Amino acid sequence: MSSTxxxxxLRALSGEVVTPPPFWLMRQAGRYLPEYRQVRASCNGxxxxxxTPEKATEVTLQPLRRYGFDAAILFxxxxxxxxxxxxxxxxxxxxxxxxxxxRDGEGLKRLSQENFMSHLAPVFQTVSNLxxxxxxxxxxIGFAGAPWTVATxxxxxxxxxxFVETKKLAYSQPNVFKAMIDLLVQAxxxxxxxxxxxxxxxxxxxxxxxxxxxxxxxxxxxIEPTRQLVERIKTERPGIPVIGFPRCAxxxxxxxxxxxxVDAVSLDTSVPLDWAAKHIQPKVTVQGNLDPIMLIAGGxxxxxEVKRIISALGKGPxxxxxxxxxxPSTPPENVARLADLVKGRV
Amino acid sequence: MSSTxxxxxLRALSGEVVTPPPFWLMRQAGRYLPEYRQVRASCNGxxxxxxTPEKATEVTLQPLRRYGFDAAILFxxxxxxxxxxxxxxxxxxxxxxxxxxxRDGEGLKRLSQENFMSHLAPVFQTVSNLxxxxxxxxxxIGFAGAPWTVATxxxxxxxxxxFVETKKLAYSQPNVFKAMIDLLVQAxxxxxxxxxxxxxxxxxxxxxxxxxxxxxxxxxxxIEPTRQLVERIKTERPGIPVIGFPRCAxxxxxxxxxxxxVDAVSLDTSVPLDWAAKHIQPKVTVQGNLDPIMLIAGGxxxxxEVKRIISALGKGPxxxxxxxxxxPSTPPENVARLADLVKGRV
Numbered sequence: 066m067s068s069t070x071x072x073x074x075l076r077a078l079s080g081e082v083v084t085p086p087p088f089w090l091m092r093q094a095g096r097y098l099p100e101y102r103q104v105r106a107s108c109n110g111x112x113x114x115x116x117t118p119e120k121a122t123e124v125t126l127q128p129l130r131r132y133g134f135d136a137a138i139l140f141x142x143x144x145x146x147x148x149x150x151x152x153x154x155x156x157x158x159x160x161x162x163x164x165x166x167x168r169d170g171e172g173l174k175r176l177s178q179e180n181f182m183s184h185l186a187p188v189f190q191t192v193s194n195l196x197x198x199x200x201x202x203x204x205x206i207g208f209a210g211a212p213w214t215v216a217t218x219x220x221x222x223x224x225x226x227x228f229v230e231t232k233k234l235a236y237s238q239p240n241v242f243k244a245m246i247d248l249l250v251q252a253x254x255x256x257x258x259x260x261x262x263x264x265x266x267x268x269x270x271x272x273x274x275x276x277x278x279x280x281x282x283x284x285x286x287x288i289e290p291t292r293q294l295v296e297r298i299k300t301e302r303p304g305i306p307v308i309g310f311p312r313c314a315x316x317x318x319x320x321x322x323x324x325x326x327v328d329a330v331s332l333d334t335s336v337p338l339d340w341a342a343k344h345i346q347p348k349v350t351v352q353g354n355l356d357p358i359m360l361i362a363g364g365x366x367x368x369x370e371v372k373r374i375i376s377a378l379g380k381g382p383x384x385x386x387x388x389x390x391x392x393p394s395t396p397p398e399n400v401a402r403l404a405d406l407v408k409g410r411v
Numbered sequence: 412m413s414s415t416x417x418x419x420x421l422r423a424l425s426g427e428v429v430t431p432p433p434f435w436l437m438r439q440a441g442r443y444l445p446e447y448r449q450v451r452a453s454c455n456g457x458x459x460x461x462x463t464p465e466k467a468t469e470v471t472l473q474p475l476r477r478y479g480f481d482a483a484i485l486f487x488x489x490x491x492x493x494x495x496x497x498x499x500x501x502x503x504x505x506x507x508x509x510x511x512x513x514r515d516g517e518g519l520k521r522l523s524q525e526n527f528m529s530h531l532a533p534v535f536q537t538v539s540n541l542x543x544x545x546x547x548x549x550x551x552i553g554f555a556g557a558p559w560t561v562a563t564x565x566x567x568x569x570x571x572x573x574f575v576e577t578k579k580l581a582y583s584q585p586n587v588f589k590a591m592i593d594l595l596v597q598a599x600x601x602x603x604x605x606x607x608x609x610x611x612x613x614x615x616x617x618x619x620x621x622x623x624x625x626x627x628x629x630x631x632x633x634i635e636p637t638r639q640l641v642e643r644i645k646t647e648r649p650g651i652p653v654i655g656f657p658r659c660a661x662x663x664x665x666x667x668x669x670x671x672x673v674d675a676v677s678l679d680t681s682v683p684l685d686w687a688a689k690h691i692q693p694k695v696t697v698q699g700n701l702d703p704i705m706l707i708a709g710g711x712x713x714x715x716e717v718k719r720i721i722s723a724l725g726k727g728p729x730x731x732x733x734x735x736x737x738x739p740s741t742p743p744e745n746v747a748r749l750a751d752l753v754k755g756r757v
Contacts, residue, residue, distance in 0.1 A: 227703075227704070227738065228704070229704055229707065229738065229740065232702065233704060233707060236702075236704065236705060236708035237712065239712075276659065276681050277681065278680075278681065278702075279680050279681065279700070279701075279702050279705075279716070279734070280681075280683040280684065281716075282702075283681070313622065313661065313681070314661075314681070315659065315661030315664075315681050315682065316661060316662055316664075316682065316683050316686045318662075320683075334623070334625050335623065335624065335625065335629070335659070335660070335661050335663065336661065336662065337661075337662050337663055337666075338626065340662045354625070355625075356582075356624075356625050356628075357573075358573070358574070358575055358578035358579060359582060359625075361575065362578070362579050362582035364583060366582045366583065366585075370625070370627075388625070392573065392575065394575065
């Protein structure tokens with residue numbers, strides 16, 4: 066396998082075995098960095114940061130300067146999509162997101178794509194800025210939440226543990242729920258295509274709550290919407306790789322990979338490496354999957370775990386990453402140690 | 412395969428294919444039943460109910476009268492173990508449990524087995540009562556939390572999303588964490604053996620948070636302590652079957668089954684049925700795995716899903732159950748419908 070790209074991250078996504086592996090970290094721009102907290106403090110709420118291109122650009126670039134990651138990921142939030150569809154999202158300090166929930170067909174009428182793209186114009190501006198600002202060996206990742214995960218917030222009105230309202234809607238009124246998912250597939254597709262047109266070179270689709278569904282519902286609400294998104298990107302913007310992240314899908318990761326058409330899949334922390342090497346990596350590039358708390362713990366355990374992951378997955382197409390987003394209490398010096406470990410400098 | 416037991420549930424656990432399948436539901440005694448809420452209202456807190464044998468006996472029996480389950484499970488809580496070890500547990504209404512957290516070797520000194528068995532005497536009395544009171548075709552299940560899951564509450568001091576403190580302790584000070592786990596293995600073993608001596612005919616070990624660990628840590632903190640518990644029960648009380656429930660273990664369910672020695676494994680909602688039928692059921696009896704929210708939704712979706720599960724798993728050794736505990740908002744009439752569906756009466 067070969068690729069003309071000079072960017073290690075894109076070569077790995079195209080199926081090439083790159084040594085040492087390219088790496089980036091989910092939520093690499095974030096509260097563990099003092100320079101991020103400084104920018105964040107200047108904003109009027111979290112979404113203000115997402116919608117202010119200069120600031121969103123700056124926080125995206127910050128971790129690149131420290132650690133030389135092989136990819137930058139647009140700084141934004143998966144909930145800008147419902148926000149732009151007319152279901153306003155707010156973040157209160159120390160709490161999760163809040164939305165006025167939509168739980169029936171009547172509620173769906175509140176949503177509209179009319180102002181969707183103009184609402185998201187600042188995000189596209191950030192992508193443009195980043196496309197010019199990042200180092201030439203660094204790739205730029207655009208992203209969106211998967212329709213299922215975004216829908217859980219739209220129906221629950223907040224984060225959730227059991228997803229009772231979302232599942233009730235999906236199980237009892239599948240036509241209403243499908244209308245919501247269809248709208249999200251359309252809007253999310255528009256959003257991702259526009260990110261690509263502004264300079265995103267790869268796309269990651271985050272499905273944080275994929276793991277709570279039984280298999281037939283997983284097929285309907287996780288696999289099928291993702292498949293449609295991948296198909297549209299492949300058709301309209303050929304050559305742009307797509308990474309899926311159906312978190313905690315367990316054994317359902319295999320049908321996800323086989324049926325969605327993704328180029329790569331991000332492995333959560335619990336995915337066993339030998340199983341992934343045997344069943345997943347022959348089909349797609351794998352990305353992952355250090356426990357973010359290993360990065361907090363540091364020390365010998367971190368060293369050993371990083372080597373274990375690279376040794377198990379580094380012989381195939383592989384991108385080193387975490388199994389879940391980096392946590393605010395992570396010591397920045399442990400991330401520097403991680404960078405040295407992945408790049409073989411220690 | 413054959414068994415001399417007349418109890419369908421125990422026959423299924425011994426490897427027999429029983430048609431229609433035996434069934435019970437996790438948290439079948441609980442807030443969805445008005446008669447439970449009435450008893451609960453007469454108690455001075457949740458643990459008071461667990462520690463009052465007449466009341467705990469009564470709420471255990473309530474769902475049997477309504478639905479004729481094939482097994483009764485002792486009404487208690489996994490956190491009576493730390494409570495009895497000297498780390499008091501409280502439950503405030505509408506919140507989860509609260510404990511004064513233990514996060515170092517010094518904190519471990521607060522724990523002692525000295526009053527452990529006497530503290531739990533009311534639980535053993537409940538088991539005795541139940542052993543006499545349940546119908547003769549109904550089996551009695553004793554249970555405990557797995558050491559890993561119980562330890563998360565002891566270290567965090569409450570429920571958790573990320574388990575930062577527990578993992579930090581396990582990863583950074585494995586010797587301290589191992590001392591806690593070893594104590595829990597010893598105490599939990601004593602507790603389960605005593606439940607058996609009072610009439611429990613099978614044991615379930617609940618490991619609700621098994622799914623958050625990377626595989627090597629899963630091996631240390633989930634598989635190994637469970638293996639020790641199973642070994643002790645098999646040695647000291649041969650013939651008593653043990654059901655493991657490493658929730659959300661994903662592909663790690665397979666090494667769990669192969670290495671712990673459990674007789675059966677409870678499948679969470681996300682486990683795909685064909686995968687379980689192919690990889691797990693040839694090794695042990697499987698139990699599960701209806702999404703509890705299907706039971707809230709009811710209607711045709713419930714009917715179809717129950718039939719799908721029985722059709723996929725009913726040809727091997729199988730116990731019908733939920734994939735997670737029943738939720739308070741479950742309509743009792745849907746549970747009656749479920750009973751009719753499982754028993755082939757509709």
